[in-house]
Amino acid sequence: MQRNEADRLLVKAIEKNALPLTGGENDYDILVNAARGRRFVLLGEATHGTQEFYRTRAEITQRLIEELGFDAVAVEADWPDAYAINRYVSNEPGTTAKEALGSFERFPAWMWRNTDVQHFIEWLQAYNVENRWPGTGDKWPAGFYGLDLYSMTSSIHAVLDYLGKVDPAGAARARERYSCLDHFLDNPASYGYAAEFGIANSCEMEIVSQLIEMYHKKFEYMRRDGFVAEDEYFYATQNARLVHDAERYYRAHFRGRPDSWNLRDKHMFDTLQDLDAHLSKRLGRPARIAVWAHNSHVGNSGATAMSDHGEFNIGQLVRHAYGKQALLVGFSTSRGAVTAASNWDEPAECKEIRAPIPGSYEDVFHSVSHKKFLLDMRENNSMVDLLSQPRLQRAIGVVYRPDTERQSHYFTSRLPQQFDFMLHFDSTQAVQPLDTVIQMHPGEMDETYPYGV
Secondary structure (H helix, E strand, O other), rough: OOHHHHHHHHHHHHHHHEOOOOOOOOOOOOHHHHHOOOOOOOOOOOOOOOOOHHHHHHHHHHHHHHHHHHOEEEEEHHHHHHHHHHHHHHHOHHHHHHHHHHHOOOHHHOOEEEHHHHHHHHHHHHHHHHHOOHHHHHHOOOOEEEEEOOHHHHHHHHHHHHHHOHHHHHHHHHHHHHHHHHHHOOOHHHHHHHHHHHOOOHHHHHHHHHHHHHHHHHHHHOOHHHHHHHHHHHHHHHHHHHHHHHHHHHHHHHHHHHHHHHHHHHHHHHHHHHHHHHHHHHOOOOEEEEEOOOOOHHOOHHHHHHHHHHHOOHHHHHHHHHHHHEEEEEEEEEEEOOOOOOOOOOOOEEEEEEEOOOOOOOHHHHHHOOOOEEEOOOOOOOHHHHOOOOOOEEEEOOOHHHHHHHHHHHEEHHHHHHHHHHEEEEEEOOOOOOOOOOOOOOOOOOOOOOOOO
16 A cells, blocks of 8 residues: 555654564563553553453553552453452452353453453462462552443442441332332333433432432441451442442433543543542552553543543543553554454454554554554654644444444544553454354454444
């Protein structure tokens, strides 16, 4: 393909400044060193189903925990589902990694219920047992937590279970308040439709009342056994807050993407801040947290077309709140295979990734002689200047629709303002779900905008 002068200059600049990834133990030294003294390292992914992204995030996170003392991994997953993994890696007796991952039952289960996540949490549990158990001083077991808000039904059950143990009368009040949602627990999205269009009454006041009561009873509920009671209260209260935010999210969903997107990312950012405060109090020092989520969530949205539509994300909120205490890392791929569905709630498939649109970041990266490389975009050089010119960037979520590639999966960004580092793997493999047979569809073309990210 004949390239224009801007593309040729950018390829040449990348050739000069890129750091090849060889598979050696020193590949990520520059990134780990850049994380030294930071409190948050946000590690992205350009798809929700690429093996190289999962493995690389795990490898970097292991080094953050081992070498820099990071305290937790917070992921784009629902709070109660991820908390089952937290119990496992914190050495809950009699639980296996596969059993802990069994909590991920809702679509898209493969995002977290896959072989690479299983290997990582097995490593984390073993590391905690050997190095951070029992938890004392400022070295408690490194945890695993969820940030997302799709688990309204299971979060309601978690709140009721907790209150049933510590406050049976409070559990009865909570059950009465949450009964407003009884007809919608199998399909929370239907509640949003019914409430937004006046078919059913809003449950907002009942849910707010429940959350306020739990906040007011904090000290009563924690007067038992120190950190154990505090952890249980924190877990339950986060579930109550999730129900509150999910109720708003499902109503906003029918008002359009900006409202629902912003509510979701604000919830994830608020959860990250609550987790930070909880861990920092326990440790007696500022906590250090790695975040795993899609590029569309962890890159600075102020440097993308998202901001033109009135949208923000975790990366922008973290950058604004914490500045240089946060490091933002993006990932990209050009070709290969990805685990994704054709539509929401449909089975996972192994899909072929289409060649990128000419002139996009992924297309330019494909022309670089290194097929795996790292870009440090904090520098002041010609590469960063050229990368700062707006280009298309691809984002594949849990749904991949190649037949509508441009509309579904591309948006404009200015890469150095979006991320501090970019890791590119030119040809990639699909992540392997646990207990799932993936059907190959040779030559298939499917696609989507940050759809389902």
